[in-house]
Amino acid sequence: MVSDAGEAAGNLSTSATNGAEFDEDLDDGGVTEVEESLPFKYAITSYGADYPVDGLVERVKRGDVFIPPFQRKFIWPLPKASRFVESLLLGLPVPGIFLSREKETGKLLVIDGQQRLLTLRDFYDGVFTPSSRRFALADIASRFADRTYKTLPDDDRRRLDDSIIHATVVRQDEPSEDDSSIYMIFERLNTGGMPLSAQEIRACIYHGSFNKLLKHLNENVQWREIFGKQHKRTRDRELILRFLALNFDSDAYAPPMKAFLNLFMAKDRNLSSEGWSRYEKTFVGTIDLVHKSIGPKAFRPVRVLNAAVFDAVMVGFARRLHSGPVVDIVKLRQAYNNLLHDDDFESVIETSTTTAVNVRERVKLATEAFKDVP
Numbered sequence: 001m002v003s004d005a006g007e008a009a010g011n012l013s014t015s016a017t018n019g020a021e022f023d024e025d026l027d028d029g030g031v032t033e034v035e036e037s038l039p040f041k042y043a044i045t046s047y048g049a050d051y052p053v054d055g056l057v058e059r060v061k062r063g064d065v066f067i068p069p070f071q072r073k074f075i076w077p078l079p080k081a082s083r084f085v086e087s088l089l090l091g092l093p094v095p096g097i098f099l100s101r102e103k104e105t106g107k108l109l110v111i112d113g114q115q116r117l118l119t120l121r122d123f124y125d126g127v128f129t130p131s132s133r134r135f136a137l138a139d140i141a142s143r144f145a146d147r148t149y150k151t152l153p154d155d156d157r158r159r160l161d162d163s164i165i166h167a168t169v170v171r172q173d174e175p176s177e178d179d180s181s182i183y184m185i186f187e188r189l190n191t192g193g194m195p196l197s198a199q200e201i202r203a204c205i206y207h208g209s210f211n212k213l214l215k216h217l218n219e220n221v222q223w224r225e226i227f228g229k230q231h232k233r234t235r236d237r238e239l240i241l242r243f244l245a246l247n248f249d250s251d252a253y254a255p256p257m258k259a260f261l262n263l264f265m266a267k268d269r270n271l272s273s274e275g276w277s278r279y280e281k282t283f284v285g286t287i288d289l290v291h292k293s294i295g296p297k298a299f300r301p302v303r304v305l306n307a308a309v310f311d312a313v314m315v316g317f318a319r320r321l322h323s324g325p326v327v328d329i330v331k332l333r334q335a336y337n338n339l340l341h342d343d344d345f346e347s348v349i350e351t352s353t354t355t356a357v358n359v360r361e362r363v364k365l366a367t368e369a370f371k372d373v374p
Contacts, residue, residue: 042181043173053088054161057124059108060117065099066107067114068204074118074129079139081119081128086140088163089156096166098189100182100205104270108169109205111182112189116165123149183262198258199238202265209271214240217283222291226298227305239307241265243286243314244279250315250363257354286318293332301340301349308349308362309340316366320373332373339369 051059059065076084087094097113110117122128126148128135136146149157172181186201196204203211214237217223218230227236238261245264246253253260268275290298290313299310313336326332339345345365348358 044170044181045173046168046170049167049169050164051167052161053120053163053165054124056117056165057120060121064107065110065117066102067110067117068207074115074122076115076119076130078128078131078135081115081122081135082137082140084116084119085123085137085160086142086144088160089144089152090142091159091163094165096168098185099167099169100185101169101171103171108167109182111170111186113167126150180259180262180266197233197235197238198261199234199241202241202262203234203237206262206265206269208269209276210265210268213271213276213279217280220284220287223287225296226287226291239310240283242307242311243318244283246311246359246363247282247315247318248279250360253359254356255354255359257359282318285321286314289317289321289326289332290314293326293329294336301346306349308353308358311359312345312349312362312366313339315363316370319367320370323371326373328374332370335369335373339366342369 056065060067084094094116095113097116098111099108099113100111101107102109118129122135126135127133134148136148137144138146144152144156147156149160152160170182170185183201183205186205187196187198203214217240218237223236223240224230227239230236241261241264242257245261249264252263271279299305299313301309316339320326342365345362348362348365352358353362
């Protein structure tokens with residue numbers, strides 16, 4: 001991963017690059033959420049492993065040490081990458097890496113250390129990925145300046161090959177139904193640079209067919225007109241996940257919203273073709289009806305797209321569609337407008353929006369509002 005992790009919380013409204021506006025903090029509709037209801041403790045197996053650099057590079061190239069494709073591109077500048085290689089050549093200690101062993105594949109997922117591993121891979125390959133140019137050590141005041149891996153003296157090349165990178169390998173044993181501790185390690189371990197959003201972390205840890213479906217659904221034309229340009233921190237994909245989770249598993253909801261979404265995505269990580277079709281049909285049909293009846297300004301009771309309005313209305317529309325097509329679009333729009341001005345509904349979309357009571361109440365109110373529309 002990038003040398004950081006965690007969710008960037010935003011308490012203020014933020015404009016998308018094409019002018020669409022929405023609540024930046026999707027976990028709680030603009031109110032920062034306190035993490036609660038997390039397990040008292042985890043049962044985690046961890047051990048240390050020392051890898052020679054040349055063997056570690058080969059593992060990365062084979063995919064045995066796995067950097068999820070979603071993770072950000074190489075962001076280290078050449079001087080920083082060069083200093084890391086120089087440290088190994090000089091025999092200086094370097095930070096270790098964190099890996100998680102995946103139960104299904106046995107592969108090692110990179111939790112922390114992506115930039116170091118990609119630096120080594122590029123140096124051995126001889127091409128610095130960000131510039132696509134020859135990887136020659138630069139801006140280092142030593143005899144290694146302008147050296148490539150191939151032009152290193154034999155003794156120095158062997159020293160680099162035999163240098164050791166220490167890895168901490170972790171595996172969650174309990175709870176057994178999810179990898180929430182891996183998510184939390186991913187989120188909290190690093191502090192430098194731009195932190196990953198919650199959905200970016202999910203895409204790394206729960207990579208698979210479900211993540212591909214979210215990417216696919218996020219390109220839906222009607223959804224793009226409603227949300228706006230694709231969000232660089234994948235907040236739009238998180239909203240789609242939020243709808244699917246509450247529509248198909250609302251009875252299992254318990255705060256915090258972040259943990260609920262983690263568990264739902266983990267459970268369906270390797271989504272079957274039948275599951276893919278079911279989720280796709282539900283989302284596409286629902287967002288098409290929203291676009292047709294409400295239009296591009298949907299889910300905005302004031303100026304910004306409100307996550308709580310989004311999840312309730314989407315679930316309400318989806319449940320109405322489950323009983324058959326809607327023929328009276330005008331009445332559906334009226335029902336939507338009436339819902340937004342309902343005092344009870346307003347109370348559960350404005351504050352404490354991820355409590356179990358408020359989530360269930362707003363979904364119930366939306367379901368009731370649309371169920372009798374012909």
